[in-house]
Amino acid sequence: xxxxxxxxxxxxxxxxxxxxxxxxxxxxxxxxxxxxxxxxxxxxxxxxxxxxxxxxxxxxxxxxxxxxxxxxxxxxxxxxxxxxxxxxxx
Numbered sequence: 001x002x003x004x005x006x007x008x009x010x011x012x013x014x015x016x017x018x019x020x021x022x023x024x025x026x027x028x029x030x031x032x033x034x035x036x037x038x039x040x041x042x043x044x045x046x047x048x049x050x051x052x053x054x055x056x057x058x059x060x061x062x063x064x065x066x067x068x069x070x071x072x073x074x075x076x077x078x079x080x081x082x083x084x085x086x087x088x089x090x
Contacts, residue, residue: 008041008062020047020066028057028064036066044076
């Protein structure tokens with residue numbers, strides 16, 4: 001990630017496991033109704049759940065909101081990033 005991405009403030013707020021609000025978002029790599037892959041200033045965040053949808057996406061303000069039943073959130077390590085990119089490119 002570039003220095004610009006690292007300077008973004010990253011805040012994660014989860015309300016009742018139904019509404020996730022993030023700042024410090026650089027990109028959304030992919031999403032469906034069970035998984036959202038978000039590139040943040042502190043790494044790639046994988047959000048898993050049911051009936052997920054992105055209710056707000058603004059890369060200009062570096063904000064994303066995800067609604068649905070959120071079951072888990074996980075930041076990828078360096079080796080996990082390589083594995084998921086390889087799976088996406090198949």
